[in-house]
Amino acid sequence: MNFSPAVLNAIFTLSAIPVLTKPDTLVQTRPLPCTNVDILLGQNAIVHEGYSLVITAQLGPGVTPAPTLVWTLPSGATLGAGESSGNARVNGAGTLLTVSGIAPGDVGSYSATATNSEGSDTLSSTITVDRYSWDVVIGSCTHTCGPLGIKPALVLCRNDSSSGATVAEANCCAEKPTTPPPEPCNRIPCPVPPKFFDPPRYDQPERPISDKDQTIDVAQDVLIIEGNRLVIRARVVKGIPDPDVQWTLPDGSTLGVNERRGRFSVRDDGQLVVDNIQLDDGGTFTATATNEVGEDTAVSRVTVIRKAEIVDRPPQIKVLPSFVQNPPIRRGDFAIGAGQNVQIHAGNSLWIETNLAKPGIPPATFSWSLPGGETANTGEMSGQFQVHENGTLVIKNIGLNNEGDYEVTAWNSAGSDSITSSVTVLIGPKFFDPPRLATIDIGQNVTIVEGNRLVIRARVVQGAPDPVVSWTLPDGSTPKERRGRFSVRKSGALLVKRIQLADQGRYTATATNSGDEHTSVVQDDEISESRSSIGDQTNAIRAPFLSFHKET
Known part of the structure; x- marks a missing residue:
């Protein structure tokens, strides 16, 4: 059969009502254990x-034509493609609805409606939210609670008086609940695979850290002397339910918690103990923590040696390259290596680090010779000088008296090694900083910076009735005539504000009462650009001489 182009076009553009495909029924009597759900x-x-x-x-x-999908949530809210509301969102195509962190309030019917110009179709899913199952004891009855997302049609309980038989709530006991049971009651947590504590690792030393018993965490290695006790902790930092810990010994045998075999035992907390450890006990010790959802394994390597095999060796200090320092350190703490020289400004703190090319056997002890002839030894951590266990010398708030050579000696029973650092302390130039506010007594001289304030006290030692103090300024005027920057206080003191170079000279105070008057007399002195010495005169009221310098 042949079709005309017009008929072919009509066939290819045939419209249809959208249909949402209904899937097979999902049989689910209980929630999937602690997992996200995709349906x-x-x-x-x-x-x-x-x-x-x-x-x-x-x-x-x-x-x-292609349909448009709109989702309806249990709350009645609707979402289109790419839209979100609360913890619910729809993807860009409109075909995927995601509800994150589902809560009891999210229970109910979720439906989607596909619509085009020809019609629509709707399909829905019913979702129940479960908070795990738990028991609630009311009187002598233990009630097993169901999901809280919907009210259970039947709450089962166990009547202690009926030999544990499970019966319908109506026949359980008189103290049946009238309201939903409290939550969270005894909520069952989700299982978590076990995980051992991850301890810090360190390089295997040339000799045991100690000639006594050793305690380490599993995953750490150790060197131990024959005859001592070894304890390897198996600290499990997480795991639900609590995992079982089992140890595999170097010979392939295993030990569980609270088990013992000869000198080997495992405590109830999972620690492995090896008493009177022998050379043949060395090797790999493996701890395995297991629960219903997983396991974790950690390994420690143990080396056992005889004490007679330890040979003392002297320490050797590493010689570091010198460095060019220009300019010297001005601010902040600074660190160099022993054997290097440094220029540093006073007031900073200096760290001189001792770097060993060979640590020595037994471990080295450090001693520092200071410029003043004193010494500082390992472990001294008070005062200006501190010596850390690794031989680092710290000089706090360094001063000019700390300049000189610092020699460190690393020593043990097999020998010693020394190296010297030279420290130069610099103090920058500083101008004299005169007082910003000067207060003097009449008869004293002062040097003051232009722009600051000056107070000259005129303290009358005798006079009856009380005298009145008046002042004559260097240019012959009085404070009343000069107003503004010059004033006299009730005590008779003269105040000069924002003092100027033109204000330098002789200031005269006169005390007057009905009986007499007294005026101080001083000779003119040469104006000095430096601080003048404090003089003393015989007058009860004296005239100070002022000199100034201009701050640059």
Whole structure:
């Protein structure tokens, strides 16, 4: 059969009502254990509180024009493609609804409606939120609670007086609940795989850290002397339910918690103890923590030696390259290596670090010779000089008296090694800083910076009735005539504000009462640009001489 172009075009543009494909029924009598749930639209599901729900809508093939999908939530809110509301969101195509951190309030029906110009189709999924199961004791009855997302149609309980038989609530006991049981009651946590504590690692030393018993964490290696006790801790930092710890010994045998075999035992906290350890006990010790959802393994390597095999060796200090320092350190703490020289400004703190090329056997002890002839030894951590266990010397608030050579000696029973650092302390130039506010008594001289304030006290030692003090300024005027920057206080003191170079000279105070008057007399002195010495005169009221310098 032949079709005309017009007929072919009509066939290819045939419109159809959208159809949402209904999936197979999902049989689910209990929520999936502690996991997110992914279902097809049309399937129902039970989801544990706190996990995510994903619902996928499937459209039938060959639907034109392309339909628009709109989701309706249990709250009545609607979401289109790319939209979100609270913890629910729809992807850009509109076919995927995700509900994150699902809560009891999210229980109910989730539906999607596909619509085009030809019609629409709707399909829904019913979601129940479960908070795990728990028991509630009311009187002599123990009630097993169901999901809180919906009210259970039947609450089962165990009547202690009926030999533990499970019966319907109506026949359970008189103290049956009238309200939903309290929560969270005894909520069952989700299982978590075990995980051992991850301790810090360190390089295997040339000799044991100590010639006594040793305690380490599993995953650390150790060198131990024959005859001592070894304890390897198996600290499990997480795991639900509590994991079982088992040890595998170097010979391949295993030990569980609270088990003992000869000199080997495992305590109830999982620690492995080896008493009177022998050369043949060395090797790999493996701890395994296991629970129903996983396991974790950690390994320690143990080396056992005889004490007679330890040979003393002298320490050797590493010689560091010198460095060019220009300019010297002005601010902040500074660190150099022993053997290097430094220029540093006073007031800073200096660290001189001792670097060993060979640590020596037994471990080295450090002693520093200071410029003043004193010494500072390992462990001295008070005062200006501190010596750390690794031989580092710290000089706090360094001063000019700390300049000189600092020699460090690393020593043990097999020998010693020394090296010297030269420290130069610099103090920058500083101008004299005269007082910003000067207060003097009449008869004293002062040097003051232009722009500052001056107070000259005129203290009358005798006079009856009380005298009145008046002042004559260097240019012959009085404070009243000069007003503004010059004033006389009730005490008779003269105040000069924002003093100027033109104000330098002789200031005269006169005390007057009805009986007499007294005026101080002084000779003119040469104006000095430096601080003048304090003089003393015989007058009861004296005239000070002022000199000034200009601050640059």
